[in-house]
Amino acid sequence: MDSQRLADELKKILPAERVLAGSLDRKMYSYDSSFHARFNSFIPDAVVLPRSTAEVSGIMRFASSHNVPVVPRGAGSGETCGCLATSGGIVLDLSGWDTIDEVDVSNMQAFVRPGVVHYRLNEHLADFGLFFPPDPGSTRMCTIGGMVANNSSGLRAVKYGATEQYILGLEVVMPDGSVIITGGVNCRALKNVSGLNLTKLFVGSEGILGVITRIRLRVWPRPKARGIAMAVFDSLDEAPAAVLDVYQSGILPSGIEILDSSAIQAVNIYKPEINLPAAEAILIFEVDGNPAGVEWEGLKIAEIVKKRARSVEWTTDKDRMADLWRGRGVVAMAAARLRPECSRIFAGEDISVPLSRVTEALRRIKDLGREFGITVVNYGHIGDGNVHTAPVINLENSEEVERAKGLADAIHRLAIELGGSTTGEHGVGAVRNQYALAEHGEAANVMKRIKEALDPGNIMNPGKLLPPGGE
Ligand SMILES: Cc1cc2nc3c(=O)[nH]c(=O)nc-3n(C[C@H](O)[C@H](O)[C@H](O)COP(=O)(O)OP(=O)(O)OC[C@H]3O[C@@H](n4cnc5c(N)ncnc54)[C@H](O)[C@@H]3O)c2cc1C
Numbered sequence: 001m002d003s004q005r006l007a008d009e010l011k012k013i014l015p016a017e018r019v020l021a022g023s024l025d026r027k028m029y030s031y032d033s034s035f036h037a038r039f040n041s042f043i044p045d046a047v048v049l050p051r052s053t054a055e056v057s058g059i060m061r062f063a064s065s066h067n068v069p070v071v072p073r074g075a076g077s078g079e080t081c082g083c084l085a086t087s088g089g090i091v092l093d094l095s096g097w098d099t100i101d102e103v104d105v106s107n108m109q110a111f112v113r114p115g116v117v118h119y120r121l122n123e124h125l126a127d128f129g130l131f132f133p134p135d136p137g138s139t140r141m142c143t144i145g146g147m148v149a150n151n152s153s154g155l156r157a158v159k160y161g162a163t164e165q166y167i168l169g170l171e172v173v174m175p176d177g178s179v180i181i182t183g184g185v186n187c188r189a190l191k192n193v194s195g196l197n198l199t200k201l202f203v204g205s206e207g208i209l210g211v212i213t214r215i216r217l218r219v220w221p222r223p224k225a226r227g228i229a230m231a232v233f234d235s236l237d238e239a240p241a242a243v244l245d246v247y248q249s250g251i252l253p254s255g256i257e258i259l260d261s262s263a264i265q266a267v268n269i270y271k272p273e274i275n276l277p278a279a280e281a282i283l284i285f286e287v288d289g290n291p292a293g294v295e296w297e298g299l300k301i302a303e304i305v306k307k308r309a310r311s312v313e314w315t316t317d318k319d320r321m322a323d324l325w326r327g328r329g330v331v332a333m334a335a336a337r338l339r340p341e342c343s344r345i346f347a348g349e350d351i352s353v354p355l356s357r358v359t360e361a362l363r364r365i366k367d368l369g370r371e372f373g374i375t376v377v378n379y380g381h382i383g384d385g386n387v388h389t390a391p392v393i394n395l396e397n398s399e400e401v402e403r404a405k406g407l408a409d410a411i412h413r414l415a416i417e418l419g420g421s422t423t424g425e426h427g428v429g430a431v432r433n434q435y436a437l438a439e440h441g442e443a444a445n446v447m448k449r450i451k452e453a454l455d456p457g458n459i460m461n462p463g464k465l466l467p468p469g470g471e
Pocket residue numbers: 032033071072073074075076077078079081082083084094114135136137138141142143144145146147148149150151152153154155206207208210211212213425426427429461464
């Protein structure tokens with residue numbers, strides 16, 4: 001169906017001003033934040049801006065009866081082409097459907113529509129002394145719908161886990177337009193083990209099984225205090241060892257971040273005033289909770305880590321914490337400064353490995369960088385083995401771009417070899433599905449069978465997450 005006819009049909013379901021079919025409008029939806037999207041043009045045939053479950057249901061009924069692909073989209077901050085129309089069809093832009101329907105304080109939960117931005121939700125919850133713990137770096141952009149679909153998390157996943165741990169139930173519009181509520185139709189209980197856990201099935205399903213239109217999420221009491229310890233290491237091996245020492249002492253920090261020597265160098269070039277000490281690694285431990293507990297844990301961490309580190313500083317002073325955090329805060333932007341006129345790309349950027357193999361992963365990624373002739377900067381959430389690698393390349397140099405793709409492939413394969421995953425946070429989308437069989441074995445085929453059962457026409461976000469071929 002051509003773009004104009006498709007738009008005309010969609011205007012029978014939604015007000016005309018919420019159906020976009022102009023070529024410029026559609027082009028605006030042809031990219032997300034991924035490296036892959038820079039070199040490919042995935043222009044949808046139409047874009048719709050639904051504002052109700054009934055509208056989404058109408059679109060899905062139309063799409064399934066005409067076999068038109070549908071791709072849900074939040075803020076487009078994904079790194080994997082997940083929200084792009086790689087097979088054409090309709091993009092469902094849910095970002096404007098952003099109401100916080102209810103904060104049910106007495107039941108410690110909230111109900112939101114998919115387009116609510118993560119940062120705004122937490123600002124709103126702060127008024128009630130509550131928070132939604134998953135904390136992606138894209139907090140000011142990403143939507144709760146996108147977070148649920150990608151099972152996002154962030155640096156505090158070490159203590160609080162990922163989005164999946166906070167989703168109590170979902171309203172989902174299925175590919176045929178029917179609407180289901182997972183987690184109990186009228187349920188407001190925090191515990192519920194009845195039935196198959198469909199909520200978990202949809203969390204992390206990256207839009208391939210249905211459209212998430214309402215989210216019942218668990219909220220937690222906001223911690224009253226926070227503190228930070230920064231430790232500087234002369235040996236990379238000592239950093240993960242120090243993390244284990246802290247765990248073995250019975251302390252679970254809210255975050256444990258690492259900057260290796262490449263990241264330290266990048267930060268100091270980008271913002272010389274931050275002036276991080278030259279070292280093989282810097283660890284930043286964050287502790288949260290009640291003031292007395294935070295103080296005790298922070299001092300204990302400093303005492304433990306001192307045995308392996310060149311220096312450790314512990315503080316609960318707000319300004320000093322902000323100072324200590326600055327290097328970590330800017331590292332993603334700083335990476336590109338290692339090579340003038342070059343860009344940091346998101347490719348192979350997100351592997352996770354067992355804690356026992358973090359050092360090996362960091363070393364081998366550096367070796368791979370040398371092998372492929374690509375500058376890499378390493379940092380990440382060492383507390384749960386989630387390594388962020390920032391390749392820095394000249395995007396105008398096509399030969400270098402090809403080498404960067406080779407590097408990303410090698411990093412993904414390294415993650416699997418080390419007993420980890422190709423993605424700890426950002427998801428699979430259209431850039432990591434080629435590793436699905438290597439990573440999941442026969443379970444990848446079971447995922448395919450679930451998809452076939454729920455979406456026999458393969459209209460929901462085709463070409464994503466599952467091993468390619470045979471769809
Ligand atoms: C600077 C930066 C920092 C980042 N930091 C982190 C981080 O710390 N942790 C992390 O996990 N990620 C991070 N990301 C990646 C990204 O922000 C997350 O994956 C985020 O959850 C995506 O949300 P979004 O609203 O942008 O979704 P989109 O990118 O629009 O979509 C992502 C996927 O979700 C699907 N989807 C979106 N909404 C729905 C819906 N309502 N129903 C069904 N499917 C849907 C899409 O089809 C797509 O497959 C970062 C990205 C950037 C650019």
